[in-house]
Amino acid sequence: MEVCVESISKSYGFQKAVDNISFRVNQGEIVGFLGPNGAGKTTTMKIITCFMPPDEGNVTVGGMSVVTNPEEVKKHIGYLPESNPLYKEMAIIDYLAFAAEIQGVPRDKIRERIFGMIQVCGLKSEKHKKIGELSKGYQQRVGLAQAMIHDPEVLILDEPTSGLDPNQIVEIRELIRRIGREKTVIMCSHILAEVEATCDRIVIISGGKLVADGTSTSLRKQAQGKEILKVRIEDGDRNAIYNALRGIDSVELVDFLPDHTQSFEVQSKAGANSRRSVFKLCVDNNWALTEMTPVERKLEEVFRDLTINT
C-alpha cells in the first residue's frame, strides 16, 4: 500500500508548521523522515495517521484519503507516536489484547497475534507485568508491539529505537527492515546513522518545507559536488610537496592536516579528478605515497547544509 502525501499544509494559529510538502512512499520501501526540531516531522506524521486533517492538500493511503475516509485508512496503519504513550496501569497482555480488538483483529487470531508480538519484541519474561512497572526500553517494545499487532500494511514509527539497548536496537532495526520488504514503513529518527542503515530513502524537511528526497548516496553526491582526497606523502619536504600539489592543474585547494605533518587534504575543481595526477607527481619526484583516501561527506554534514539556513 503506497502513501502519497500531496502538497499538505498545516498551521497552528499564525505559525505554519507544514508548508506544501509532497512525497510518496511505495510499498516495500522504508523511508527515513529527518529534520531539525520543530521542522514539522511530527505534524506530518499526525496528518498521515489521521490524528488531524491537513488545512490544505491531501494524503492518500492505498488510494484512500485521510480527509474523507479516515476510518478505513486507520485500519491499515500501525503507529508508534513520539513519546510512546501507553496505559500505565494495564498489564502488557491486557493492553495488547485491547490494541488487537480495537484494530479489528478476528477473535480467534488475537491470542496468536499477541504471543507472536511478545516473541518478536522480546517481552516474554515481562508479559504479566503492568506497563508502568517496566523500564523505558521495555515500554518502547510494548509500543512497537501494539503498533504491529494487526500486521498493518503501513507502519509509521516516530523514534522507534529510543531507550533501547544496543542489542535491541540491532534487533529492532532488523525487524523493521524485514517488515519493510513487503510493507510500507515511514520512520522518524534523530540518529542519522540509524536512518542510513535502515532506510532505502531519506526525506528531509526543514522549517515546514521539503528540502531533500533521495537515497543517502544520492543526497551525499548532490551535496558534495567536488572531490576531496586525503593524501599522505613521505620522503619529501612538506612545503615542497605542498607547492607541488598546488601546481597540479585540476587541484583547487590544498590544506595541511593538523594530525600528521605529512598529510594533506586536496580538493579538486568541480567535476575534475586529481587522483592520477597526485600519483604521477609522487612518482616523478620519488616521493612515497603512503595514503590516498577519498573523503566522503558524512550524512550529518549534508543534513546540516540542507537545514541550517532555513
Place this chain on the structure above:
Amino acid sequence: MNKIWIITKRELRSFFNSLMAYVMIVLFLGFSGFFTWIFGNDIFLVNQASLQSFFGIAFWSLFFFIPAVTMGLLADERKSGTIELLVTKPVSDWQIVIGKFLAAFLLICITLALTFPYYISVAGIGKIDHGAVWMGYLGLLFMSACYISIGLFASSITGNQIVAFLIALFIGIFFQLVFGLIGSGSLGLFGGLMNYLSIGTHFESMARGVIDSKDVIFFLSIIFLGLTGTELALSKRNLFN
C-alpha cells in the same frame, strides 16, 4: 457498537484496577447508608416504609462523586498522550465519547445495584410503594447520566483532572441548586423556565413515582448536549494543554 464496547470494557477495567471503583462504591455506600439508616432524617425517624430519604441522600452524594469518576476519563488520556494513540485507532470520536460515557454509567449502575439490600430491608419492614422505588432508581440513573455527560465534557476541555473536576461541579451546581433557587424566587415564564432547568424538579417528581415525558426529554437533552460538546472538543484536537 463492538468498538464502543471495547472502549467501555477497557475503561471499566481501569476503574477497578486503579481502585477508583472501590473507593467510589465504599464511599457512596457508607455515606448514603449512614444518612439513610443511622443519622439525621433517616428511615426510622420518618417512620415510613419508603426510600425517600435514601434518594435524597443519593441525589447529593452522586452529584459530588460523579465528577470524581469522570474527571480522568479524557483529561488523563490527554495528559499522558494516550489520546493520540486512541484516536489513531480505527474508531470514530463518537465511539470514544460514548464508550467512555457508558463505562462511567455502568460503574454508577453497579454502585446503585449494591444498594438493593436497602430496598429489600425496607420492603421487609412495612408496605412499600414498589413503583415509587423503581421510579426513584430510574430518576437516579437519569440524573447520573446527565452529570456524567457534563463531567465528560469538563474532562474533554482540559488536561488537568482537578480542573476537570471543578468545572464539572461548577456546571453541575447550576442544575443541582442554582436554577431551582432562582426558579422558586421568580414568577411567570422566567420562573417556570428556571424550574424546568433544575434537575431537582425532575428528579423529585420521579422519586415520588410519577414519570412524565417532559422529564425524560429534559434528561435526554442534557445528556445529548454534554456528549455533543465532548465530541466537539475532542474533534478540535488541540490536545496539548
